[in-house]
Amino acid sequence: MCGIVAVSGTPEAARIAYLGLYSLQHRGQEAAGIASFDSATGESSRVREAGLVSDALNEEKLTKLPGDLAVAHIRYSTAGGAGLKNAQPIRERYRAGHLALVHNGNLTNANLLRERLFQEGALFQSTIDSEVIVHLIARSRAETPDQQIADALSQLEGAYCVLITVDDVLYAARDPYGYRPLVIGTLPGGGLMIASETCALDIAHATYVRDVEPGEIIRIRNGEIESVACLPGFVAEPQPCVFELVYFARPDTRLWGYTVDRARRAFGRRLAQEEPARGDIVISVPDSANSAAVGYSEQSGIPFELGLIRNHYVGRTFITPTQAGRDFKVRMKFSPVREVLAGKRVVVVDDSLVRGTTSRALVNMLREAGAAEVHFRLASPPVRWPCFYGIDMPTREELIASGKSVEEIRDYLGVDSLGYLSPEGMVDCVRENGETYCVACFTGDYRAPLVDAEAGLAMSSHC
Ligand code: SF4
Numbered sequence: 001m002c003g004i005v006a007v008s009g010t011p012e013a014a015r016i017a018y019l020g021l022y023s024l025q026h027r028g029q030e031a032a033g034i035a036s037f038d039s040a041t042g043e044s045s046r047v048r049e050a051g052l053v054s055d056a057l058n059e060e061k062l063t064k065l066p067g068d069l070a071v072a073h074i075r076y077s078t079a080g081g082a083g084l085k086n087a088q089p090i091r092e093r094y095r096a097g098h099l100a101l102v103h104n105g106n107l108t109n110a111n112l113l114r115e116r117l118f119q120e121g122a123l124f125q126s127t128i129d130s131e132v133i134v135h136l137i138a139r140s141r142a143e144t145p146d147q148q149i150a151d152a153l154s155q156l157e158g159a160y161c162v163l164i165t166v167d168d169v170l171y172a173a174r175d176p177y178g179y180r181p182l183v184i185g186t187l188p189g190g191g192l193m194i195a196s197e198t199c200a201l202d203i204a205h206a207t208y209v210r211d212v213e214p215g216e217i218i219r220i221r222n223g224e225i226e227s228v229a230c231l232p233g234f235v236a237e238p239q240p241c242v243f244e245l246v247y248f249a250r251p252d253t254r255l256w257g258y259t260v261d262r263a264r265r266a267f268g269r270r271l272a273q274e275e276p277a278r279g280d281i282v283i284s285v286p287d288s289a290n291s292a293a294v295g296y297s298e299q300s301g302i303p304f305e306l307g308l309i310r311n312h313y314v315g316r317t318f319i320t321p322t323q324a325g326r327d328f329k330v331r332m333k334f335s336p337v338r339e340v341l342a343g344k345r346v347v348v349v350d351d352s353l354v355r356g357t358t359s360r361a362l363v364n365m366l367r368e369a370g371a372a373e374v375h376f377r378l379a380s381p382p383v384r385w386p387c388f389y390g391i392d393m394p395t396r397e398e399l400i401a402s403g404k405s406v407e408e409i410r411d412y413l414g415v416d417s418l419g420y421l422s423p424e425g426m427v428d429c430v431r432e433n434g435e436t437y438c439v440a441c442f443t444g445d446y447r448a449p450l451v452d453a454e455a456g457l458a459m460s461s462h463c
Contacts, residue, residue, distance in 0.1 A: 001076035001248070001392055002088075003027035003196040004102040004182075006163040007069070007204075008170045009223045010191030014065035017072035020193065020200035021053045026250055027104075027196060028076030031087035032056035035100035038067035039168040044098035048073075048087040068191075069170060071163045073102040076392065086128045094138040096145045097167035101137075103130035104196055105180045106390040108158030109451035133162065145169065150217055150229040157451050159241075159389035161212070163194060170194075170220040176231050177239040177448050178214030179389045179438060181255055184225070185209055192220055197253040208254070214238045239438035239447050243391055245430060246380045247288050247351045256437075258430050261291045266429035267379040267421055268295025268349060275419025276300065277375035279347035281340065283307030285362065292379035293349035302347060308362070309335045334362060342370030352380045353420075354393065356400035356412060363414050376415040381423045381442040382406070388450050393441065 003024030007013040014036045021032055033048025034057065045065050049056035053074065073088035089100045107113070110129030113136070118124070122135045136152035137145075145166040153162070159179035164171040172194050174182050185193045185206030193206040201208055212218055217229040240256045241248075251261040268291065282302045284293030287310060297304035314333045346366060353359055359376065366374050382401030387393045396402045400409055410418035423442050430437070440446045 001028050001390065002104045003074040003200070004104045004161060004163050005070075005072040005196070005200055006102075006165075006170055006172065006194040007187070008192050008220050009068060010187055010189060011068055013068050013070035013191070014072075015062055016187065016191075016193065016204050017070040018053070018057055018062060019203045020195050021057070021072050021074050023200040023203045023250070024074050024196055025053055027248070028074045030077035031075040031084065032073065033075075033087050033089050034062075034065055034070055034072040035089035035091050035165070036065040036067035036070040037098060037100070037165055037168060039069065041066075042167070043067065044091065044093075044100070046089060046091045046100065048084065048089065050084055050087065069165055069168055071100050071102045071165055071170075086126045088128075088130060090126075090131055090134050092134055092138065096148065098165070099134065099137065100165045101130060101134055102163050103128075103133065104161045104182075104390065105159035105175065106388060107132065107156050107160060108388050108448055108453070109156065110158075111452045111457040112455060113155065130162075133160075137164075145171075146217075146219060146228050149173070150231070153217065154232050158448050161196065168221070171217060172212050172220070173217040173231070174212045174214055175448070176215035176233045176235045177438070178235075179239055179241050179448070181240070181244060181249070182212040183208060183210070184212060184218075190223070192223070192225065197249055197255065199250045199253045202252070235447070237436040237447075239436065241389065241391065242426065242430070242437040242439055243352075243380075243387070243441060246426070248391065251291055256430065256435060257433065263430050264289075264291030264351070264379065265295035265298070267426060268292035268297075269299040270425045270429050271349070271377055271379050271419070271421045272296045272299035274422055274425055275377055277302075277347045277377065277417060277419070278345060279373070279375055280344040281305040281307065282347045282349060283340070285334075285348065285350040285359075286310040289349050289351045289379065292351060296347065296349050296377060296379075300347075305337075305340045307337050307340045307346060307348075307366070309337060311335070331361070334365065336365050336369035338369045341366060343372050344370075345373040345375070346371045347375045347377060349377045349379060351378070352383055353378050353400060353409070354383055355398055356409065360413050367414070373416045374414075375417045376410075376413060376419075378418075378420045380426055381420050381439075383441050385441050385444045385446075387441050388446065388453065389438065389440070389448065391441070
């Protein structure tokens with residue numbers, strides 16, 4: 001989780017980055033920050049605050065971020081990882097100049113690297129794995145920032161997209177597996193924008209140019225984009241995260257070659273073929289399952305209705321850091337529309353089932369509202385394995401599908417029938433050009449080595 005933005009080659013870069021953060025708010029709500037660099041004065045600035053973008057940043061703070069280069073970050077907090085000390089951008093001064101860094105992803109060898117750096121005398125100010133990258137850059141014996149960054153990134157395992165500024169030069173890089181998205185666009189008045197999702201380009205009227213490729217390091221200087229290095233560890237089958245399409249990315253984003261809304265509709269249509277249900281209406285669990293439910297309705301011919309209303313002033317349940325907060329938000333978040341549901345056989349489409357606690361409460365709510373039957377359909381396969389690559393998920397024991405059969409889950413949820421999209425069906429929907437994906441949380445097939453986990457070290461706080 002987390003979202004990152006960079007803007008270069010335009011006055012008031014921080015204001016454009018701020019717009020980008022607004023579009024990426026769904027990727028995290030714990031903290032937001034921007035670091036800027038002014039090529040004319042050599043001045044480096046940073047603001048980072050806890051809360052939503054609208055709370056963390058305002059006009060007064062943006063005036064403190066002058067310059068033609070900015071990197072920005074929106075933070076999602078993992079358990080134990082909250083607090084302003086873990087907010088980004090990280091900003092330091094080292095021998096090559098002012099350095100600022102933002103990171104999305106999760107390093108799977110961060111604790112091993114951290115321990116080594118610690119033994120060598122490094123002092124850490126946060127508990128996030130991103131700070132490890134800064135230390136590796138600063139301690140590299142290579143001569144130029146290009147080489148120092150390549151040297152640092154080549155020591156990392158796992159998932160990362162990073163945006164780094166060294167004085168007036170911007171670098172963008174993506175891990176060799178390409179787990180997380182990173183796209184480049186051109187701004188209408190000149191200048192470049194790089195962001196986690198294309199929806200951040202759209203808000204600034206930037207034109208999508210291309211993705212940062214897996215394993216690529218890009219340097220942007222004086223408006224010129226140059227691919228300066230390819231990270232070692234060529235991966236024949238890139239592993240972009242399919243869960244970004246299933247749940248996490250915004251529906252209007254174009255990701256891995258597909259508009260997210262279209263991909264989710266395709267998941268819903270395929271789900272209707274694989275798991276038909278006798279229903280009078282199809283409803284979605286808003287908002288992330290809206291597109292899949294429309295697809296299910298299109299394929300099945302069962303009318304789509306708005307049976308659940310979401311309170312938008314409460315955050316997304318799945319990304320609430322603590323269990324207590326999650327339970328509270330379930331009750332606050334959804335309201336049933338009784339006139340739509342009463343006496344109906346209801347097909348409920350959701351994007352995924354993680355713990356099952358939210359869905360169980362929802363099913364109760366639907367029955368109380370008069371639904372005659374509840375048929376639950378999931379537009380992704382059973383989530384049986386945790387994610388080590390940057391999507392926050394509970395432990396294996398807490399994942400309902402890791403310890404229960406489909407029948408047991410059906411009974412736990414209290415539904416009349418339960419059906420999941422198959423792993424093959426899901427990937428088939430988004431494989432028009434032979435694309436490959438990470439599906440490890442569904443299959444347990446982890447491709448990037450889980451170095452810390454295999455060494456018995458806990459995962460570090462990530463972004
Ligand atoms: S394990 Fe799942 S959530 Fe994590 S990167 Fe792979 S597909 Fe995405």
